[in-house]
Amino acid sequence: MYYQERLIFSEILVSRLKSETGRLFIQTHNFPDPDAVAAAFGLKELLETQGIHSEIIYDGELQRDALIRMIAQLNIPIYHWKQYELTDNDGIVIVDGCKGNSNVEDLVGREIAVIDHHKSLTTEDVELTDIRPDYGSSSTMICEYYQELGVMPSRAAASALQIGLARDTDLYTRGMTEKDLRALSFLYPFSDKDLVNSILRNNIQLSDLEYYKKLLENLMVYKGLAVCFLPEGCPQNLMGILGDFILSLQEIHFVGLFANNSGNISISFRNNWNDKDASGIMKTFTSGRGRGGGHREMAGGILESDTPPEPQKWFETLKAMIY
Numbered sequence: 535m536y537y538q539e540r541l542i543f544s545e546i547l548v549s550r551l552k553s554e555t556g557r558l559f560i561q562t563h564n565f566p567d568p569d570a571v572a573a574a575f576g577l578k579e580l581l582e583t584q585g586i587h588s589e590i591i592y593d594g595e596l597q598r599d600a601l602i603r604m605i606a607q608l609n610i611p612i613y614h615w616k617q618y619e620l621t622d623n624d625g626i627v628i629v630d631g632c633k634g635n636s637n638v639e640d641l642v643g644r645e646i647a648v649i650d651h652h653k654s655l656t657t658e659d660v661e662l663t664d665i666r667p668d669y670g671s672s673s674t675m676i677c678e679y680y681q682e683l684g685v686m687p688s689r690a691a692a693s694a695l696q697i698g699l700a701r702d703t704d705l706y707t708r709g710m711t712e713k714d715l716r717a718l719s720f721l722y723p724f725s726d727k728d729l730v731n732s733i734l735r736n737n738i739q740l741s742d743l744e745y746y747k748k749l750l751e752n753l754m755v756y757k758g759l760a761v762c763f764l765p766e767g768c769p770q771n772l773m774g775i776l777g778d779f780i781l782s783l784q785e786i787h788f789v790g791l792f793a794n795n796s797g798n799i800s801i802s803f804r805n806n807w808n809d810k811d812a813s814g815i816m817k818t819f820t821s822g823r824g825r826g827g828g829h830r831e832m833a834g835g836i837l838e839s840d841t842p843p844e845p846q847k848w849f850e851t852l853k854a855m856i857y
């Protein structure tokens with residue numbers, strides 16, 4: 535029954551989008567990561583096979599060299615939304631994020647559908663929603679659409695989706711399910727393994743080491759909890775990478791990173807305790823002074839600019855929430 539319902543979504547989406555007369559945009563979450571870009575690209579190519587044309591847009595910036603290499607080497611046509619004159623008549627499909635989330639810019643246009651694997655509430659004014667928090671990546675969901683519609687992915691799309699899946703599951707170790715495994719085996723014969731492996735294995739660069747240094751110098755640790763504030767700021771996607779690095783320490787099970795990014799405080803949580811939920815902790819932590827959400831294993835958020843940096847207090851609050 536569950537599978538049947540899911541089978542229908544991609545078909546409903548296609549027939550709904552076919553009835554659109556205006557332009558169609560696929561919007562990733564802000565500061566997109568490989569999974570968001572891959573899911574958008576996979577969906578764009580899939581829709582193309584159904585006679586539906588779309589453009590991929592994002593807000594924020596493309597931050598990591600590995601992501602930029604993926605986009606360049608796979609020829610992924612993704613542009614900042616400011617490249618287009620968006621109008622109220624444009625249709626938007628949001629992937630890897632939900633309308634109303636702090637990391638999804640509310641652009642001009644009509645949100646027709648949301649496709650996401652984050653645990654989040656989407657607003658009722660979106661017509662079609664496919665939200666599966668039990669999936670390791672949005673790329674996995676797009677893979678299932680290919681299978682449901684009987685379409686073979688191009689080499690570029692399969693490679694992108696494989697990178698998205700691998701990255702979001704932290705190389706198949708985080709939130710990985712049998713559905714993700716099935717997606718991987720579906721993609722594997724189609725993808726460019728050398729390219730995929732090269733991008734996956736070269737995820738950081740020399741210029742990142744300055745942040746690693748600051749992180750190690752300022753890390754506060756209490757039992758399995760590690761907290762760090764980067765007062766000079768840090769690109770959001772690098773915060774996730776730094777959090778994963780600290781979480782890979784045997785003794786650490788929860789990481790809270792904070793960075794002063796143009797006035798606001800960006801937050802990134804990583805968790806590998808089974809009985810704790812990073813998303814719930816983030817919601818409580820930011821309640822009344824910011825926003826945030828995510829999954830059990832990882833969450834992101836912001837504290838509004840009127841919140842002064844109080845790293846010691848954040849550390850104490852997290853200690854109290856966790857222990």
Ligand SMILES: [Mn+2]
Pocket residue numbers: 569570630651670671672702
């Ligand atoms: Mn994702």
